[in-house]
Amino acid sequence: MCGIVGYVGRSQAAPILLDGLRRLEYRGYDSAGVAIINGDQVETRKCAGRIASLAKLISQKPATGSYGISHTRWATHGKVTDENAHPHFDATGKIALVHNGVIENYQTLKEQLIQDGDTNFQSDTDTEVLAHLIGNIYQKLNPPSPKGSDVAGGKDSKARLVNATRAALKQVIGTYGIAVVHADIPDFIVGARRGSPLVLGVGKDENFLASDVSAIVAHTRDVVYLNDFDLVSLDRENFEISSIEGTSGEHPVSKVEFTAEDIKKGDYPHYMLKEICEQPDTVRDAMRGRLTYEECTAKLGGLDMNPAELRDIARIVLIGCGTALHAARVGEYLIEQLANIPVDVDFASEYRHRNTPPTEHTLVFAISQSGETADTLGGLRESKRKGYRTLGICNNVASTIARESDGGVYMHAGPEIGVAATKSFTSQLIILNLIGLLLGRMRQLSTAQGKRMIDALEALPNQIEAALKLSDQIKSIAKKYVEATGMLFFGRQFNYPIALEGALKLKEITYLFAEGHPSAELKHGIIALVRPDLPSIFIAPDDAVFSKNVNNIEQVKARKGPIIAVTSGNGAKQLKNLAADIVEVPTTIDCLSPVLTVIPLQLLAYHLAVALGRDVDKPRNLAKSVTVE
Ligand code: AGP
Numbered sequence: 001m002c003g004i005v006g007y008v009g010r011s012q013a014a015p016i017l018l019d020g021l022r023r024l025e026y027r028g029y030d031s032a033g034v035a036i037i038n039g040d041q042v043e044t045r046k047c048a049g050r051i052a053s054l055a056k057l058i059s060q061k062p063a064t065g066s067y068g069i070s071h072t073r074w075a076t077h078g079k080v081t082d083e084n085a086h087p088h089f090d091a092t093g094k095i096a097l098v099h100n101g102v103i104e105n106y107q108t109l110k111e112q113l114i115q116d117g118d119t120n121f122q123s124d125t126d127t128e129v130l131a132h133l134i135g136n137i138y139q140k141l142n143p144p145s146p147k148g149s150d151v152a153g154g155k156d157s158k159a160r161l162v163n164a165t166r167a168a169l170k171q172v173i174g175t176y177g178i179a180v181v182h183a184d185i186p187d188f189i190v191g192a193r194r195g196s197p198l199v200l201g202v203g204k205d206e207n208f209l210a211s212d213v214s215a216i217v218a219h220t221r222d223v224v225y226l227n228d229f230d231l232v233s234l235d236r237e238n239f240e241i242s243s244i245e246g247t248s249g250e251h252p253v254s255k256v257e258f259t260a261e262d263i264k265k266g267d268y269p270h271y272m273l274k275e276i277c278e279q280p281d282t283v284r285d286a287m288r289g290r291l292t293y294e295e296c297t298a299k300l301g302g303l304d305m306n307p308a309e310l311r312d313i314a315r316i317v318l319i320g321c322g323t324a325l326h327a328a329r330v331g332e333y334l335i336e337q338l339a340n341i342p343v344d345v346d347f348a349s350e351y352r353h354r355n356t357p358p359t360e361h362t363l364v365f366a367i368s369q370s371g372e373t374a375d376t377l378g379g380l381r382e383s384k385r386k387g388y389r390t391l392g393i394c395n396n397v398a399s400t401i402a403r404e405s406d407g408g409v410y411m412h413a414g415p416e417i418g419v420a421a422t423k424s425f426t427s428q429l430i431i432l433n434l435i436g437l438l439l440g441r442m443r444q445l446s447t448a449q450g451k452r453m454i455d456a457l458e459a460l461p462n463q464i465e466a467a468l469k470l471s472d473q474i475k476s477i478a479k480k481y482v483e484a485t486g487m488l489f490f491g492r493q494f495n496y497p498i499a500l501e502g503a504l505k506l507k508e509i510t511y512l513f514a515e516g517h518p519s520a521e522l523k524h525g526i527i528a529l530v531r532p533d534l535p536s537i538f539i540a541p542d543d544a545v546f547s548k549n550v551n552n553i554e555q556v557k558a559r560k561g562p563i564i565a566v567t568s569g570n571g572a573k574q575l576k577n578l579a580a581d582i583v584e585v586p587t588t589i590d591c592l593s594p595v596l597t598v599i600p601l602q603l604l605a606y607h608l609a610v611a612l613g614r615d616v617d618k619p620r621n622l623a624k625s626v627t628v629e
Contacts, residue, residue, distance in 0.1 A: 001074040001623045002086075002100035003027035004198075005215045006179040006189045008067035009206025009236055014058055017070035020208075020215035021051045023263060026417050026617070026624035027100075027211060028074025031085035034058070035096035035181060036068030042096055042183045043068075046085035050618075067187050069179040069209075071098035074623040077106070078124030088128035090135020091120050094183045095161075097134065099127040100211055101175035101196040102628050109133055109171060130168060134180060138164035157185045162233050165190045169231070169244050175374070175627065179209050192231040192244065196627050197372050197400060200224040200232055200239055202253055207234040212396075212625075214415055218260035224251045225398040257397060263415045270616045272418035272509070276602050277468060280461040282413040282423040283595065286430040287457055296450030297441035298434035303391060304407035311442045312361045316341055317388075318432075319348040319379040320367035321626070323421040323504065327428035328367050329497035334433060334591040338440035338453075348379035349629070364390045365408075365435075369416055369424035370625040371399020378629070380404060393431050395424050409434070418617045419624045420508050422602050425501065426464075429595050433457065436591065456589045460596075463586035467599040470583055471607075474600055477564060477581050478607035481535050486513030488529065488561075489601075490522065491539035492549055498539045498594045502601035509609040509619045519552040530561035537604075538579070539597045542569030543590045553578050564604075566597050 003024025007013045013036045021032055032054040033046025043063035047053050051072060071086035078084040087096040103109070106126035113132050121128055141160050161182050169176070175195030181188070191198055191209045201208030201216035201223050208216040209232070213223055226232060229244045230251075241251045268274035290298050303310075316335055318328035325347055332343040346354070348366065352375065364383040368376045371394035380401055383390045392401045392408035395416065402408060411427035433453070441450050481487070487506055491499035499516035506514040517526055519538065530536065536556045540549035546567075556563055557578050565571070565579035569587040576582070585596040609616045 001028050001076070001625065001627045003072045003211045003215065004069065004098045004100050004177060004179050004209065005211075006069045006191060006209035007206070008187050008189050008234055009203065010066055011206065013065055013068040014063050016219065017068055018051065018055055018058065019218065020210060021054070021070050021072045023214045024072055024211055025051050026419055028072055028623045029618050030073045030075045030080040031082070032070070032072045033085045033087055034063060034068055034070040035087040036063040036065040037181055037183055037186070038063070038065040040183050042093070044087060044096070046087065047082050048080050048085060067181065067189065069096060069098045069181055069189065076102050076628055077126045083123045084125050086127060088123060088125060088131045090131045090138070091118050092135055092139075095131060095135045095138065095180060097127065097131040097178055097180045099130060100177040100627065101194070102126060103130055103172055103176065104174035105172065106130070126174070130172065130176070130178070133168040133171065134164050137167045157182070158188050158233065161185055161188070162190055162231065165192060166231055166244055166246065169194070177211055187235045188233065190231070190233050191226070193226050194228045194244070195374070198226045200226060200234065200241075202239070205236050207236065207239055209234065213256045214263050217256050217258065217263070221256040221259070222253050223256055224253055225403075227403070228400070254398065258414055263417060270418065270606070272420055272422060272606055272616050275416055275418050275423045276599070276606065278414070279423050279426050279468075279599065280464045282427050283430055283464060284461045285412040286427040287434065288412070290434055291454050291457065293451070293454065295441070296447045296454060298438040300409055300434060300438055302407050302409050307442065310439060313341055313363050313439065314361040315359050315363075316343045317351070317362060317364045317383070318343060318345045318367060319351045319364065319376060321348050321373050321375050323425050323501060324367040324369060324376070324428060326497045326501040326504065327425055327432060329500065330429055330494055330594050331432035331435070333494050334436045335439065337591060338436035338445060339443055341439060347375070348373070349375035352378040352382045358386060362388050364388045365393055366390060366401050366405065367393045367428055368399075368401050369395045369411070369421055371396040371401040372625050372627050373401075374627050374629050377401055377404070393428060395427065417624070419619055419622050420505055420605070420616075425598065426595050430457070433591060453589065456592050459588065460592060463588060463596055464599060467585045467596050470585070470600055471603050473583065474603040475607040477583075478604055478611050482608065482611045484512070484533060484535055486534060488526065488534065488536045489514065489516040489539070490519040490536060490552060491516070492519045492545040494543070494590055494594050495539040495541065495597055498597050498601065501598055502537060502539070502604070505602055505605035506608065508622065509605050509614055509616050510612055511614065511620070512608070519549050522552050522555055527555060527559065530556050530559045532560045532562065535562045535564055537564045537566065537601070539566045539601070540571060540575070541567055541585065541593045541597055542571040542587060543593060546571060550574060550578070566600050568593070568596070
């Protein structure tokens with residue numbers, strides 16, 4: 001949530017910052033702003049609304065200068081107003097700060113500042129309090145000598161800003177990724193992180209700070225992923241990293257895996273559609289090099305566990321939020337079926353506060369596309385604290401969850417920009433299947449069963465291609481139901497979580513009411529909602545529970561509820577007289593069917609959202625990466 005970008009170099013900062021913010025807009029889009037230093041003046045442009053509004057403001061009143069900081073906001077403290085947009089300033093107006101995170105003790109800090117005579121607050125934000133605190137400490141630290149080499153803006157001033165930031169952050173309870181500039185200290189930015197991501201981009205005669213590499217990858221692919229409690233200072237040529245406590249450590253420069261091209265929309269009207277259509281490739285990438293025909297199993301070196309340890313696993317816990325949680329729910333069914341290991345699934349936000357009885361030989365998997373979700377990270381840390389082996393299933397390389405886990409499996413899905421998760425979901429499903437296969441082959445799965453599963457996995461990319469060809473049919477279904485006020489989603493076993501995911505996609509981007517349920521739950525209450533203008537979507541592939549689904553479809557039909565069926569194999573024939581619309585996906589083995597059945601539901605949400613004129617990639621009130629609790 002919230003994105004920050006900083007630039008110091010020889011080019012004009014404004015276009016670089018604006019372009020970076022556009023790439024981070026998925027992190028929040030309530031308001032945006034820049035502070036660019038021109039001589040000893042801070043040029044500030046900020047406003048409520050999207051980056052496009054900020055760009056307009058800057059085109060009307062250009063901001064000149066070759067270093068500055070910027071921000072796109074997802075509001076936590078304070079309404080969405082121009083005043084509450086970042087950057088925020090200290091009492092002198094010389095220090096500007098952008099912040100991603102939450103200062104939990106901002107009220108206490110504010111009272112202390114007020115007692116100290118600092119009353120000039122312009123906003124309701126927690127961030128402004130931090131800017132004032134840094135400024136307050138900066139004033140109290142020894143000013144540089146006006147004579148000699150340490151004139152204002154020289155080495156001493158830089159150290160003074162670093163020390164003031166460090167001292168202020170030591171008083172902060174909460175999370176932050178920040179960037180700070182001082183109008184009198186040319187070509188110099190200070191950054192720090194705790195709980196919110198921050199990456200340093202290393203260029204030639206220019207350096208960058210950003211919440212995410214996508215903001216800077218057009219300028220450099222050499223980056224340093226900062227750790228929690230790192231404090232960095234940067235100018236055009238150099239950077240220095242220490243901890244908030246003042247100690248130094250190792251900070252290797254890494255190469256970003258993807259390029260600026262990978263984060264372009266290309267010919268697609270929306271990132272979401274692009275990402276839906278990328279799934280044949282992303283599914284292939286999720287299993288690339290991870291299947292072995294000789295042993296008919298999966299190889300997952302990132303788990304960093306030997307065969308004896310894998311065989312000893314007695315329980316698995318899967319945690320995540322939103323779409324990642326739905327993948328976990330599929331994982332529960334499939335790991336239990338393939339490997340006969342008890343699996344518990346929980347919302348990361350619930351799990352972290354629960355007092356679950358400890359168990360031996362338990363593995364905890366934290367599933368997260370971004371690898372930065374605060375609730376999932378909290379669950380992971382709680383598991384570690386209890387001494388469990390914790391593993392990450394993440395897409396974002398070097399994200400906090402990936403780094404804090406004892407091991408894990410990367411999705412390799414490439415950047416996912418659309419706020420609605422699509423390709424990351426199918427990658428998560430593939431990885432969970434690989435885990436099921438690996439653990440199953442250590443236990444009850446025969447070579448023949450392992451081979452059958454590998455064959456089915458390898459067939460998936462082409463089958464997804466076939467499912468994507470349903471797009472036109474689904475578009476006409478979306479048009480037919482464009483007046484509907486909501487939809488119900490039903491599925492059983494592996495496809496119950498797909499009902500949840502279909503409903504989430506629909507809610508997220510169309511703003512329509514939607515709920516997912518196990519099909520059999522209908523008769524326990526939900527059937528009261530069934531009526532002629534509320535479509536029910538049954539995810540009923542031709543699997544072990546198909547006939548049970550048919551019973552429930554009959555119950556809806558008997559009450560005149562319109563039915564859309566997502567099916568496979570012989571399903572279409574049997575549903576011909578029951579469903580108003582039948583969407584046929586290719587047939588696969590039961591545990592892989594969610595990878596195919598989810599595609600029409602992603603497309604349905606997409607086409608309906610477009611038909612309703614919604615902002616598909618940036619739905620209201622949401623942000624891609626939820627780094628607050
Ligand atoms: C999915 O469409 C949502 N945007 C949301 O539920 C998301 O899956 C959730 O916030 C978890 O994100 P993560 O995978 O990055 O942890």
